[in-house]
Amino acid sequence: MNANDNHRSAVPLLEMQNVSRHFGGLKVLQDVSFSVPQGGVFGLIGPNGAGKTTVFNLITGLLPVTSGHIRFQGDDLAGRRPHQITRAGIARTFQNIRIFKEMSLLENVMVGMHAHLSYGPLGWLAGTGLFRSEERRARDRARELLSWVKLDHKASDVADNLSYGDQRKLELARALATEPRLLLLDEPVAGMNSVEKTDLMHEIRNISARGYTIFMIEHDMRFVMGLCEHIAVLNFGRIIAEGGPEAIRNDPQVIEAYLGREDDETHPQGAPA
Amino acid sequence: MEALNNFWSIYSNLVLSLGINALLALSIWLTLSCGMLAMANAAFMGIGAYAASVLTLNYGWSFPPAILAGMAAPAFTAFVIGKPTLRLSGVYLAMATLAFGEVVRIAVLNTESVTGGALGLNGIPQLTEWWHVLLAVVLVMAGLWRLRRSKVGRAFEAIKEDETAAGLMGIDVGGHKMLAFVLGAAIAGLAGTLNAHLTFFIGPNEYGFDRGVEILTMAILGGINSLLGPVAGGVILTVLPELLRSVGDFRLVLNGFILVLIVLFLPKGIWDSLRTARWLGGKGAGA
Amino acid sequence: MLEQQLVNALSLGCVYALFALGFTLIFGVLGVINLSHGAVFMVGAYAALQIMARFELPLWVGLLFALVFCGGLGLLIDFLVLRPLRARNAPHLIPMIATIGVAIILNNGVQGLFGAGSLRFPEGVVSSQSMDLAGIHLTPLELGIIVLSFVMMAVLLLALKRTQLGRALRAIAESPKAAYLLGIHVEGLFYMTSFAAAALGGMSGVLIGLYSNAVFPLMGQPMLHKGIAVIILGGMGDIRGALLGGLFLGFAEVLSVAYIGSTMRDAVGFGLLFLVLLLRPKGLFGTLQERKV
Numbered sequence: 001m002n003a004n005d006n007h008r009s010a011v012p013l014l015e016m017q018n019v020s021r022h023f024g025g026l027k028v029l030q031d032v033s034f035s036v037p038q039g040g041v042f043g044l045i046g047p048n049g050a051g052k053t054t055v056f057n058l059i060t061g062l063l064p065v066t067s068g069h070i071r072f073q074g075d076d077l078a079g080r081r082p083h084q085i086t087r088a089g090i091a092r093t094f095q096n097i098r099i100f101k102e103m104s105l106l107e108n109v110m111v112g113m114h115a116h117l118s119y120g121p122l123g124w125l126a127g128t129g130l131f132r133s134e135e136r137r138a139r140d141r142a143r144e145l146l147s148w149v150k151l152d153h154k155a156s157d158v159a160d161n162l163s164y165g166d167q168r169k170l171e172l173a174r175a176l177a178t179e180p181r182l183l184l185l186d187e188p189v190a191g192m193n194s195v196e197k198t199d200l201m202h203e204i205r206n207i208s209a210r211g212y213t214i215f216m217i218e219h220d221m222r223f224v225m226g227l228c229e230h231i232a233v234l235n236f237g238r239i240i241a242e243g244g245p246e247a248i249r250n251d252p253q254v255i256e257a258y259l260g261r262e263d264d265e266t267h268p269q270g271a272p273a
Numbered sequence: 274m275e276a277l278n279n280f281w282s283i284y285s286n287l288v289l290s291l292g293i294n295a296l297l298a299l300s301i302w303l304t305l306s307c308g309m310l311a312m313a314n315a316a317f318m319g320i321g322a323y324a325a326s327v328l329t330l331n332y333g334w335s336f337p338p339a340i341l342a343g344m345a346a347p348a349f350t351a352f353v354i355g356k357p358t359l360r361l362s363g364v365y366l367a368m369a370t371l372a373f374g375e376v377v378r379i380a381v382l383n384t385e386s387v388t389g390g391a392l393g394l395n396g397i398p399q400l401t402e403w404w405h406v407l408l409a410v411v412l413v414m415a416g417l418w419r420l421r422r423s424k425v426g427r428a429f430e431a432i433k434e435d436e437t438a439a440g441l442m443g444i445d446v447g448g449h450k451m452l453a454f455v456l457g458a459a460i461a462g463l464a465g466t467l468n469a470h471l472t473f474f475i476g477p478n479e480y481g482f483d484r485g486v487e488i489l490t491m492a493i494l495g496g497i498n499s500l501l502g503p504v505a506g507g508v509i510l511t512v513l514p515e516l517l518r519s520v521g522d523f524r525l526v527l528n529g530f531i532l533v534l535i536v537l538f539l540p541k542g543i544w545d546s547l548r549t550a551r552w553l554g555g556k557g558a559g560a
Numbered sequence: 561m562l563e564q565q566l567v568n569a570l571s572l573g574c575v576y577a578l579f580a581l582g583f584t585l586i587f588g589v590l591g592v593i594n595l596s597h598g599a600v601f602m603v604g605a606y607a608a609l610q611i612m613a614r615f616e617l618p619l620w621v622g623l624l625f626a627l628v629f630c631g632g633l634g635l636l637i638d639f640l641v642l643r644p645l646r647a648r649n650a651p652h653l654i655p656m657i658a659t660i661g662v663a664i665i666l667n668n669g670v671q672g673l674f675g676a677g678s679l680r681f682p683e684g685v686v687s688s689q690s691m692d693l694a695g696i697h698l699t700p701l702e703l704g705i706i707v708l709s710f711v712m713m714a715v716l717l718l719a720l721k722r723t724q725l726g727r728a729l730r731a732i733a734e735s736p737k738a739a740y741l742l743g744i745h746v747e748g749l750f751y752m753t754s755f756a757a758a759a760l761g762g763m764s765g766v767l768i769g770l771y772s773n774a775v776f777p778l779m780g781q782p783m784l785h786k787g788i789a790v791i792i793l794g795g796m797g798d799i800r801g802a803l804l805g806g807l808f809l810g811f812a813e814v815l816s817v818a819y820i821g822s823t824m825r826d827a828v829g830f831g832l833l834f835l836v837l838l839l840r841p842k843g844l845f846g847t848l849q850e851r852k853v
Contacts, residue, residue, distance in 0.1 A: 060441060062437065081440070081445075082437075082440040082441050083440045083441070083442075083443050083444055083445050083446065086440075086441055086442065086443040087443045091441070092441055094438070098435050098437070098438040099438075100430065100431055100434045100435060100438070101434065102430075102434060103427075103430060103431075103434070107427060107430075110424075110427060111427050111428065111431045111439070111442050111444070112442050112443075113424075114424050114427070114428055114442055114443050114444050115442075115443030115444075116443075117424045119423075119424075121425075123423075124419050124420060124422070124423035124424075124425065125416060125419055125420075127419065131423070135422075135423075138424075174442070177442075178442060178443050310653065357838045358837075358838065361837060364593065365792070365837060368788060368792045368833070368837070369792075369833070369834060369837040369838070371788070372789065372792075372830040372831075372833040372834040372837070373834055375785065375826075375827070375830035376827065376830055376831055376834055379826065379827035379830070379831070482781075482784075482785055483781070486595070486660055489653075489657070490657055490660060493653060493654070493657055494657070523668065523669070523672050525664060525667075525668035526664070526665050526668045526669045526672065528664055528668075529661045529662065529663070529664030529665035529666075529668065530661070530665055531661075532657070532658075532660065532661030532664065533641060533658050533661035533662060533665070536645070536654055536655075536657050536658040536661065537641065537644055537645070537658065
């Protein structure tokens, strides 16, 4: 798997085709089209209120599209409920972290494996061999995923006790547990200090190297430019630019969109650190 | 042995009622554990009681198949009303299910030919033995204990904490809620069946609003973080009126006072408060 | 004949509305489902009855006494039971259960003190002569109920909409924390609401006691059920909804007794409720928020 293969790979993993989302008279998204290719890290950026989280909500089935199509591996996702979309291979983290606070880290990640545990009521009622082996597999896999984000030493701790940065990492591990092909990260470094951000950048590179396709929404331009091979820019519900980091950085429309807002995380020109 | 026999002849009804209340509390625990405040279990208890009693009384069925019918009837009803009802959440769900309880009560009142209407059913064969109740409680507790430790139990807890996030983990939220609802109904029906064949008389007023509220109180009082909580709650609410019998006329007043005091001073319910006190603040996850 | 039924329905509906109003106030402002409201209602009837019977006092004294006594009782309940639970942010199921305990205390306490039998208000307290008002026959009681209820409802609605106090209450209903930060004296207003709601409950108890000529310890229970049905029909926490819901229930009950038969009377409320919830989950007037005064 070569994370640097770009638009020339076969079918794009995710395609947004003329997607619009209206809410009453409010046009949140208008005629949005872009493709997320297989492999690599894809970024969606744009000023606050541009509609980025709505894109994620549409993809994961939390909201219906008003018009247009969303295709995942060629299949139209219309009409599918969130849990069906997850089982098809799309996982997601949230801007305002939604881990299960009263469960342990291990249990949080094990919940993510729900769809992949293949025992039924007879299994858990009777405690059959299949039940035991599947549960063991779930436990082991959960520990493995926690070790990927370096949280395995806290596996039995209650999730509520974690620091903010650790909670984000837990969410990441939990999303990975659903065995996705496409991982949607909603502002993964919001609220983190620069040490934590560098840390997470590392983790995401590792995860990408393992073959997961990553699609992230982020504000922090430095972070995005450092990680993403392809970027799309959303402004007022419309895509205004799409391409590699260099192209985006120099695009006049993008510069104007960001300069027109107070956004102290952005560097419209000049090399990021 | 003599003492045991004496004890039994005086208190057998109490002990059996205790078991039945424990079953009821466990039935609502199931729906509470996935975050639903569904209060239809009194109605389901009634449906089960009436279904089984009509079969044994009027059609001479033997006990085991009657018990199955007493569990199947409420389970089926739960399945039917579940689809529209479980869309509701929070207080609306609670009230809709309470309302359903009253609807059932009125339905019984108005179907005299089958259910005996306001006069109830009298002379139900007293088929319940102590071991029926014991077996029921043990089996239900064992089943629920296993459920908690499986992916279904984790799914319930996830749904309780955050439905949306749970759905995005690949959990079919609607399906799981329905499962909890139907299973809870079946257990409540079991309790109703056993109760009817113990007290040999049932009437429509036993399964209404007040009973529904009582069942909820048992579960919350005991604490819903573990299986023993609801059982403890059931025990307290059964035993307390008996203990206070000697106080005479005002024993129920005292009952009310104790309820208020427990709510005020033991916030996690009795069982969970005792547990946390024991484990010196180590709030472990799981179990 | 229909106008007769309509008058019955209107007076019954008014009392239901008053009861529901108290219930809704507590839910809207304090966020608690107060299951002791039925018991307070019953205490109101007993309070008025006792003071009128023992001291041979007229009805208006009885009403006033019930109002004040129940208001005080509501205040006491809030102070002793609900306030400590507020202080530790208990999830809203918990206060509800505490109010169940309070209801048990009140119901059984009254039964222990006054017996389980049904009592009546003294003879001649209200004249039962039918009056003729623009061709409609109604008793002074019915007229009194209707007038009194409308006056109270009007006062309340105006207070909520037009006064500073009303705005403060509505702010608390939206968000107690935000209201507190705005300098609103939230605790004090909680006490006041508890007092007012209980007073309304007690008053409706007296009115029903007169209307049905029966005062007994468990009279609050069916009322509580109807109150719940009403506020859900009207949308939880919505004042207009409670009023309209109460009137609606009164009409539905009376008309169903007249045209279907009296056995279904109590079922009407809950049957309607169940249907409405299935079709329109937030009630007839409910909005997205659960707390709204």
